Amino acid sequence: MTARLQGKTALVTGSTSNIGQAIAEVFAAEGAHVIVSGRSQERGVRVVEGIRAAGGRADFVRADLDGSAAASRALADEARRTLGGRLDILVNNAGIYPPATTGTTDEETFDRVYAVNVKAPFFLTAAIAPAMAAAGGGAIVNLGSWIARLGIPVGALYSSTKGAVETLTRAWAAEFGPSGVRVNAVSPGVIVPPAAPGEEPHPGEVMMHGTPAGAVGTPDAVAYAALWLAGDEAAFVHGAVVDVDGGRTGTAVIAR
Known part of the structure; x- marks a missing residue:
């Protein structure tokens, strides 16, 4: 690794598994x-132990982000408090x-x-961004979704929340950017394990046919995009939504 975040502190919500875990590890x-x-103490401690075993620094803070400001x-x-008073990076995952x-849907x-998907990151950003600005700056990375911009038959509720998050990304970039806090988002595509031989593929895996990637993505692919947005290399990037979806929302090729 290249120590691109050396000396920085970061909070990654929902990081006891999947994409959030990959972001925390990277x-x-x-x-x-x-x-x-995250909500699970057991899974959180396991992730922290893995990070420490690899030579990294991590602590677990249990949280049930129910949408309340409190x-x-x-x-x-x-x-x-756990980080010694300073927080440089927030990932709303x-x-x-x-x-x-x-x-x-009831x-x-x-x-x-x-x-969980809109109110919690809204009030977490409200609690963190002003302090980042007062400390000289920081970076916020939100997690959107490819289905915020490409309709699918099942997922209207979820996709609408991710559309809200992507809109908030642009609004927060305008609100906090002048104070030194950059706000951007990653929009993951289909991130599921590929089907094993003889196994029925996940519907999302089938939907990746006819895309440039031609296959599902991995949590690491999203994590490295988040790393770039959180680091100094993206210092001139504000209010962007970076698609990490194998080309699903922007392109089409002839399926084979």
């Missing part, structure tokens, strides 16, 4: 002291995706998905 490998956060503020405060259609589910 950030730590590049020199950052990372706060791993829960977001509590995580911000505990992360800063935590989210939930109930695979329901519009007609089968009001309780609707409110819960918006609480």
Whole structure:
């Protein structure tokens, strides 16, 4: 690794598995002291132990980001306390995706998905960005989604929350950028394990036919995009949404 985040501190929400875990591991490998956060103490401790075993710095802070301002503020405060008072990078990754259609989504589910996917990052950013600005700057990376801009039959609720996150990315870039806090987003495509031989493929894997990549992506692919946006190499990047989707939303090729 190249120590691109040496001396930096970072909070990655929803980092006890999958994309969030990959981001935490890559950030730590590049020199950052990372706060791993999520609801599961067991999984969080396991991720931290793995990072430390690889020579990185990490601590776990449990958080159930239910959308309340209080829960977001509590995580911000505990992360800063654990990191010695300074937080340079925030990754708003935590989210939930109930695979329901519009007609089968009840009001309780609707409110819960918006609480976790939109309200929680909104109030966490509100609790962290001003302090970043006061300390001289920082970087915020949000997680959008390819289905915020390419409609699919199942996922209207989730995709609408990610559309909100991508809009907030641009609004926050305008709001906090002049104070030295860069805000950008990564929009992942289909990130699922490929089917084993003889196994039925995931519908998302089938949807990658006819794309330049021709296959699903890995959590690491998203993590390295987040690393670039969080680091000094992206110092002139504000309000961008970087597609890491194998070309799914922007291109088409002849499927073979």
